[in-house]
Structure formats: C-alpha cells, structure tokens
Amino acid sequence: MxxxxxxxxxxxxxxxxxxxxxxxxxxxxxxxxxxxxxPTKDQIAERLRADRDHARALMGVDMSDEEFDEAPDILGNIYRIAAQKVRAARGEAA
The missing domain is CATH 1.10.1220 (Arc Repressor Mutant)
Incomplete structure (x- = not known):
C-alpha cells in the first residue's frame, strides 16, 4: 500500500x-x-437509495423518492403503512 x-x-x-x-x-x-x-456525499446518497429500496421491498409499497422527501415523519409513515398491511393480511378493520 x-x-x-x-x-x-x-x-x-x-x-x-x-x-x-x-x-x-x-x-x-x-x-x-x-x-x-x-462517509462521502456519494456514499450517503447510495445508503439512502439502498435504505429506501429496502423499505419499499419490506412494505410492498412503491413510494417515490419525492414521497419519501415530503413525508414529515417517514419512520412513522412506514410504521403506519406496515401496520395497515398487517391488519389487511389478518382481515382486520383498519
């Protein structure tokens, strides 16, 4: 080296x-x-992209980058969407 x-x-x-x-x-x-x-700016951007892709795959929801950016509480929204999916899968009322 x-x-x-x-x-x-x-x-x-x-x-x-x-x-x-x-x-x-x-x-x-x-x-x-x-x-x-x-991390460099490029590394941060790549991690953000990978995290968003992972969240989309886990939730089964195709949120745009703009929706991620505009969300005031993205983690709260992810939990809400995930809870809705679980309730729907169980046949429970929303």
Whole structure:
C-alpha cells in the first residue's frame, strides 16, 4: 500500500498520536479508521437509495423518492403503512 504525508499542526499530531497509542494502533491506522467512519456525499446518497429500496421491498409499497422527501415523519409513515398491511393480511378493520 502506498503511503502519503499530511500536514497538521503539532497539537493535532500529538492529539492523534495519543489517541492511537491509547487504542494500541499506529497513527496511520487511526487516521484510516477516522476516515472510514465519515462517509462521502456519494456514499450517503447510495445508503439512502439502498435504505429506501429496502423499505419499499419490506412494505410492498412503491413510494417515490419525492414521497419519501415530503413525508414529515417517514419512520412513522412506514410504521403506519406496515401496520395497515398487517391488519389487511389478518382481515382486520383498519
């Protein structure tokens, strides 16, 4: 693996070195872990797409992205829709 150098203040370097030592890892490993925890905008968009696709599949409802975006309480709406589907499957009144 190729490596590179980054420039930070001494205070930042010392802080990161202390964190790495406390965790028993190298400074490079710490920076890598920190970078992996912070998704890029593209990664966030992909996770959102995957989550919406998963919700659609679980609910059996084809909600558009606009409906997801406009929903004031999407999680509440998902629970409501799912409960309606369960009641319908059981033959219960809505």
């Amino acid at each position: 190729a490596t590179t150098t980054i420039q930070v203040s001494r205070e930042t370097r010392d802080h990161l070195a202390t964190l790495a030592a406390e965790r028993g890892i190298t400074l490079g490993q710490l920076v890598q872990q920190l970078a992996e925890r912070e």
